Amino acid sequence: MGATVASAAQRRRRWLQLPLLLLAASASARYTPDWESLDSRPLPSWFDEAKFGLFVHWGVYSVPAWGSEWFWWSWQGRHDPQYEAFMQLNYPPGFSYPDFGPQFQASFYDPKRWADLFEESGARYVVLTSKHHEGYTLWPSPTSWNWNSVDVGPHRDLVGELAPFLREKKIHYGLYHSLLEWFHPLYLLDKKNNFTTQNFVKAKILPEMINLVNRYKPDLIWSDGEWEAPDTYWNSTEFLAWLYNDSPVKDQIVVNDRWGKDTGCKHGGFFNCMDKYKPTTLPKRKWEMCTTLDKRSWGYRRNMDSNEVLTDLEIIEELVFVVSLGGNYLLNVGPTKDGIIPPIFEERLRTVGSWLKTNGEGIYASKPWRVQMENTTTTIRFTIKQSDVYVFYSDWPQDGVLRLTSPIPTNRTTVSMLGVPGFLKWSQDSVDQGLFVYLPQPSPAIVKMMVWTLKLEEVK
Numbered sequence: 086m087g088a089t090v091a092s093a094a095q096r097r098r099r100w101l102q103l104p105l106l107l108l109a110a111s112a113s114a115r116y117t118p119d120w121e122s123l124d125s126r127p128l129p130s131w132f133d134e135a136k137f138g139l140f141v142h143w144g145v146y147s148v149p150a151w152g153s154e155w156f157w158w159s160w161q162g163r164h165d166p167q168y169e170a171f172m173q174l175n176y177p178p179g180f181s182y183p184d185f186g187p188q189f190q191a192s193f194y195d196p197k198r199w200a201d202l203f204e205e206s207g208a209r210y211v212v213l214t215s216k217h218h219e220g221y222t223l224w225p226s227p228t229s230w231n232w233n234s235v236d237v238g239p240h241r242d243l244v245g246e247l248a249p250f251l252r253e254k255k256i257h258y259g260l261y262h263s264l265l266e267w268f269h270p271l272y273l274l275d276k277k278n279n280f281t282t283q284n285f286v287k288a289k290i291l292p293e294m295i296n297l298v299n300r301y302k303p304d305l306i307w308s309d310g311e312w313e314a315p316d317t318y319w320n321s322t323e324f325l326a327w328l329y330n331d332s333p334v335k336d337q338i339v340v341n342d343r344w345g346k347d348t349g350c351k352h353g354g355f356f357n358c359m360d361k362y363k364p365t366t367l368p369k370r371k372w373e374m375c376t377t378l379d380k381r382s383w384g385y386r387r388n389m390d391s392n393e394v395l396t397d398l399e400i401i402e403e404l405v406f407v408v409s410l411g412g413n414y415l416l417n418v419g420p421t422k423d424g425i426i427p428p429i430f431e432e433r434l435r436t437v438g439s440w441l442k443t444n445g446e447g448i449y450a451s452k453p454w455r456v457q458m459e460n461t462t463t464t465i466r467f468t469i470k471q472s473d474v475y476v477f478y479s480d481w482p483q484d485g486v487l488r489l490t491s492p493i494p495t496n497r498t499t500v501s502m503l504g505v506p507g508f509l510k511w512s513q514d515s516v517d518q519g520l521f522v523y524l525p526q527p528s529p530a531i532v533k534m535m536v537w538t539l540k541l542e543e544v545k
Contacts, residue, residue, distance in 0.1 A: 115326075115330050116325075116326050116329045116330055117326060118322040118323045118325070118326040119322055120322065120348075120351075120352045122326075123322060123325050123326065123329065123352070124352055124353075126329055126354070128339060128354055128355060128371055129336070129337050129338070129339055131257060131304070131337065131339075132210075132257075132305070132339045132354075132355065132371070132413065133371055133411075133413075133450075134209075134449060134450040135209035135210050135257065135413060135449070136209065136404075136408050136413055136414065136448050136449055136450075136451070137206075137207055137208050137209055137404060137413070137414050137416070137437075137441070137448065137449075138208050138209060138210040138211060138212060138257075138259070138373075138413060138414070138415045138416070139203055139206060139208040139210075139211045139212070139415070139416055139417070139418065139434070140212050140261070140307075140375055140377070140383070140415050140416065140417035140418070141211065141212065141213045141214060141417070141418055141419075141420065142154055142214050142217070142261075142377075142383040142384045142385075142417055142418075142419045143213070143214055143223065143243075143384070143385075143419065143420045143424075144189070144214060144216075144217045144219060144221050144223065144384070145182070145185050145186055145189050145219055145221045145238070146217065146219060146384045147189065147384055147385050147419065147420065147421060147422040148185040148188045148189050148422045149171075149185060150384070150385050150386055150387045150421065150422065151168075151171055151386060151387060151388055152167070152168060152171075152382070152386065152388075153381070153382040153383065153384060153386065154217060154382065154383050154384030154419070155218070156168065156182075156384075157182045157218075157219050157267060157268070158218065158267050160172060160182070161182065161268075162267055162268075182219070183232070186221065186232070186237040186238055187237060187238060188238070188422065189221075189234075189237075189238035189239065189422050190238060190239050190422065190423065191234070191238065191239035191241060191243060191422070191423065191424040192239075192423045192424065193423045193424050193425050194239065194241070194243065194246075194420075194423070194424025195424070196246045196247040196250050197250045199247060199250070199426065200247065200250035200251050200253070200254055200256065202426065202431060202434060202435075203251070203254075203256060203434075204254045204256065204438075205434065205435055205438045206434035206435065206437055206438040206441075207437060207438040207440075207441030207442070207445060208256065208416075208434075209256060209257060209449070210256060210257035210258070210259055210304065210305060211247075211251055211256055211257070211258060211259060212259035212260065212261050212305060212307045212415065213243075213244060213247060213258075213259070213260060213261065214261040214263075215244050215260040215261060215262050215297060216229070216261075216262055216263055216293075217261075217263050218263045218265055218266060218267050218309075218310050219266070219267065220232055220263075220266035220267070220268070220269055221233065221234070221237075222234065222293075223242075223243040223244045224242050224243065224244040224245060224297070224300070224301070225242060226293050226296060226297075227292065227293075227296055228288065228289045228290075228292050228293045228296075229289075229293065244260065244297075244301060245300070245301065248301055257304040257305065258301070258303050258304055258305075259303055259304060259305030259306070259307055259339075260297060260301065260303045260305070260306060260307065261307040261308075261309060262293075262294060262297060262306060262307070262308060262309070263309050263310035264290060264308060264309070264310040264311050264319055264343075265310035265311070265313060265314075266285075266289075266310075269285060269289065271284045271285035271288055271289060272285040272289075275314075275318070276313065276314075280313075280314045280315070280318040283318060283320070286318065286319060286320055290319065291320060291324060294306075294324060295324075295327070298328065298332050298333070298334060298338075299332070299333060302333050302334050303334065303338070304334070304337055304338065304339065305338070305339045305340070306328070306338065306339075306340045306341075307340075307341055307343075308340065308341055308343045308344055309343050310343075311343045311344055311345050311346060311348065311349075312343075312346050313346060314345065314346060315345045315346055315347060316344045316345025316346075316347070316348050316352075317345070318345070319344060319345055321344035321345055321348070322344075325340065325344070328340070339354050339355065340353055340354040340355075341353050341354065341355055341356070341357045341373070342354075342355070342356045342357055342358070343357060354371075355370070355371040355372055355373055355413075356368070356370055356371070356372040356373070357372070357373055357375060358372065360375060360376070361374065361375065361376045362374055362375075363406070363407075364410060364412075366410075367410050367411060367453055367457055368410065368411060368412070371411065371412075371413075372410075372411070372412045372413075373412055373413040373414075373415055374403070374407045374412055374413070374414055374415065375415040375417065376395075376403065376414075376415070376416060376417065377416070377417035377418075377419075378394050378395050378400075378416065378417060378418055378419075378429075378430050378433055379393060379394055379417075379419060380393050380394070380395065381393055382419065383417050383419060384419045385419035385420060385421050385422075385427065386419070391429060394429055394430075394433070395433065397433060397436045397437070397440075397535060398479065398535050398536070400416065400433060400436075400437055401437060401440055401479075401535060401536045402479055402536060404416075404437070404448070405448075405466050405477045405536060406466060408448050408451060408468060409453060409454075409457045409458065409466040409467060409468055409477070410453060410457055411452070411453045416434075416437075418430045418434070440534060440535070440536070443503055443504040443534065443538075444477075444503050444504070444534070444536070444537075444538045446470070446475070446503060446538075446540070447468050447470070447475030447477065447503065447538045447540065448468070450470060451468035451469060451470045451475065452468065452469050452470065453467075453468065453469070454467040454468060454469040454474055455491075456491040459489065459490055459491055461488065461490070462480075462482070462488070463478055463479075463480035463482065464478070464479070464480070465477065465478045465487075465489065466478075467491070472542070472543060473540055473541065473542045474492060474540075474541040474542075475538055475539070475540055475541075476489065476492075476538065476539040476540075476541065477536055477537070477538050478536070478537055478539075479535060479536045479537070481524070481527060481537075482524070485523065485524045485526075486521050486522065486523055486524065487521075487522040487524055487539070488514075488519055488520075488521055488522075489519060489520040489521075489522065490519045490520075492520045492541055493518065494511065494513055494520050494541070495543065497543045497544045497545075498511070498541060498542070498543060498544075499541075499542055499543075499544055500520075500522050500539055500540070500541055501539070501540045501542075502524070502525065502531075502537060502538065502539055502540070503537075503538040503539075503540060504530075504531070504534065504538075505525055505531065509522055509523060509524065509525065509539070510522075510523040511523065522539060
């Protein structure tokens with residue numbers, strides 16, 4: 086009898102422990118190095134909730150600061166006559182691209198000031214170029230000897246210095262990393278062998294990425310430079326399996342889709358697809374649009390004209406468009422070689438931040454609504470958060486009445502404008518059940534917003 090009772094008690098304990106064991110097994114589930122397994126990993130929630138991030142392109146290309154961040158390739162890769170002429174006019178014979186390295190001084194780089202500005206912009210994450218296609222790293226990469234920011238140029242760990250200031254402000258820190266390096270001898274050798282050898286990947290790229298993750302513990306890895314070789318050459322799935330299973334950031338890390346020439350818009354944590362990507366319908370997977378304030382370059386250009394910079398209205402309208410379709414908006418700035426963010430860029434970021442302070446309620450942590458856009462006399466976009474619907478528009482109707490066809494109001498519906506106290510009057514079209522919202526008088530403060538947000542909620 087005693088043995089039977091003990092056995093039953095043991096069975097009960099095992100039964101009670103079973104859910105905990107299953108939960109532990111689920112939490113420790115491991116991803117295998119194949120796309121089916123890796124693509125099944127849930128995206129950490131912080132990324133979708135963030136909505137707005139900043140891209141920072143900064144490197145040795147910021148020294149010539151002419152044309153674009155592809156300066157070295159344009160000059161000595163495809164031998165563009167304009168770039169060759171620029172070098173002949175401005176630099177002595179025999180001057181090489183690595184000679185720009187010591188001139189990359191970052192003399193006025195103030196990571197705290199950068200973080201303050203990024204916070205004011207309303208950005209919830211920042212992606213810094215740890216290494217572009219030129220191969221120069223902004224940290225002391227052990228596989229980039231004498232071509233990094235500690236050995237050559239500022240003699241500072243530019244990646245590491247920014248990290249604590251961003252994290253103090255609860256801004257997620259992402260790192261861009263280029264897989265290819267245009268003129269690295271090992272990469273050129275593998276390319277000559279039609280990528281049947283992996284000298285460059287094994288000696289340079291994999292150790293470098295692992296070092297980057299272990300040293301800085303980023304929240305996001307923004308991979309690039311993948312387009313010449315398949316993901317099997319880059320050992321991408323093996324790296325991502327390590328990243329998701331065993332790295333120090335395995336729970337919060339987010340990655341994009343640039344891991345091989347055929348992976349864009351197919352595999353990865355979220356989709357970039359291509360630079361300045363804009364879908365026309367609601368994508369099924371989380372995506373991000375990356376774009377740049379300077380319409381012609383990602384890196385700083387001394388020959389940039391002010392009319393080549395996105396306007397405040399263009400930025401805010403793009404942000405709303407992207408978020409209404411479930412995406413994130415990653416907006417790029419290019420600092421000077423000294424580490425100064427140009428005043429025109431700074432002004433744009435502060436304006437966006439000011440707009441978000443008033444209207445961010447309908448942006449951050451929102452979701453696409455059942456209808457993402459109406460296009461009648463004006464373009465109207467929607468988001469939803471919990472049960473509240475947000476309506477964005479940038480054309481103020483002349484008669485002061487905004488006509489909406491998609492919302493279905495009830496006698497408990499209230500309408501307000503973010504940044505304006507009180508509720509707005511509304512009525513319902515007796516024919517097509519549309520909603521007529523009677524807008525407030527456009528005061529200077531209201532006009533200054535450029536894009537306005539209505540909030541539709543049901544009073545309980």
